[in-house]
Amino acid sequence: MRYYHAEHESVYREIEKLGYTQWNDLFEHSGAWTYDHFQNRAFLERVITRLGLPAAAGTRVLEYGCGTGPAACFLAARGFEVDAIDLIPEAINLARRLAEERGVRVGFSVADVCALPAESVARYDLVVDSYCLQSIVTDEDRDAVFSAVRSRLGPDGYYVISTALYVPGRDAEDGFWYDASTGIYYREVPADSAADQLVEIDGRWYVPHRRHLSAEALRDELGAAGFQVLSLESSDAADVVCRVGSDEVSS
Structure with a gap:
C-alpha cells in the first residue's frame, strides 16, 4: 500500500460515517472553513480575476487530489468545465453527491x-492543487505529479498550488519525526506496517507523512521541475501561480 493511502482512506471513511462534507470538518482548529467557504477559495477568486480566465464553457480545469470537491464545485459553478480526481473512492462518491446537490x-x-x-x-487551461502536494512526499512521487501536470497543461495554461510550508519553531508532535534537510515529516507506524517507504529511525519505524518546504525551497523545486513561477504568496502556507517554462518573472 502506498504511504499516503491508508491515512486518506481512513479520514474519508470517517467523514462519510459522521455525515461531514470535507476534510477540515474533522479538526476543531479548522472550524472557520466550510465546504462552500474552503481554505483556498479567496486565492482561487484572485487567480481567476488576475489571469482573466473566461468563465465559459470550453475553459477547462483539472483539480487533482480534490477530496470531496469543494474547489471543483466552486469552479464549476462559475462556468468552467471541470474534471477532478482523487485517490479515495469514498471521497469521490461524496463529491458527486455534493455537486449534484449544488446543481453543478x-x-x-x-x-x-x-x-x-x-x-x-486532454489539455487544460488551469490545473489546481488544493493542499494535495504537501501529502506527496517523496522526490519520485513529486516528480511524477509535476510530469503529469506538464503533459496536461495547454500551451497557455496555468498551474496553481496551495500547500503548507515549513514554519520555523514548529516542533514535530509525538509520533512524528521531521527531517529538516528534506522538509519531510515522518509518521511512526508499527514495524509490521504494510505501507511502502518504511524508514527506521532510532529503532522505530516511520512512513513519509507530509512535506513542508520553505517558500524558497518550493520555488526552487518548481523551477527545477520546469515551471516558471509567476507569483508565490506565503505565510504558513503558499499560494503559487506558475506555468510551464523557466526563469521566474516575479515574486
Whole structure:
C-alpha cells in the first residue's frame, strides 16, 4: 500500500460515517472553513480575476487530489468545465453527491495523481492543487505529479498550488519525526506496517507523512521541475501561480 493511502482512506471513511462534507470538518482548529467557504477559495477568486480566465464553457480545469470537491464545485459553478480526481473512492462518491446537490457538473473520477499516464490527450487551461502536494512526499512521487501536470497543461495554461510550508519553531508532535534537510515529516507506524517507504529511525519505524518546504525551497523545486513561477504568496502556507517554462518573472 502506498504511504499516503491508508491515512486518506481512513479520514474519508470517517467523514462519510459522521455525515461531514470535507476534510477540515474533522479538526476543531479548522472550524472557520466550510465546504462552500474552503481554505483556498479567496486565492482561487484572485487567480481567476488576475489571469482573466473566461468563465465559459470550453475553459477547462483539472483539480487533482480534490477530496470531496469543494474547489471543483466552486469552479464549476462559475462556468468552467471541470474534471477532478482523487485517490479515495469514498471521497469521490461524496463529491458527486455534493455537486449534484449544488446543481453543478464536474467530471469526478478515482485516480492516483502519482500514477497517471505520462501523456494525456486532454489539455487544460488551469490545473489546481488544493493542499494535495504537501501529502506527496517523496522526490519520485513529486516528480511524477509535476510530469503529469506538464503533459496536461495547454500551451497557455496555468498551474496553481496551495500547500503548507515549513514554519520555523514548529516542533514535530509525538509520533512524528521531521527531517529538516528534506522538509519531510515522518509518521511512526508499527514495524509490521504494510505501507511502502518504511524508514527506521532510532529503532522505530516511520512512513513519509507530509512535506513542508520553505517558500524558497518550493520555488526552487518548481523551477527545477520546469515551471516558471509567476507569483508565490506565503505565510504558513503558499499560494503559487506558475506555468510551464523557466526563469521566474516575479515574486
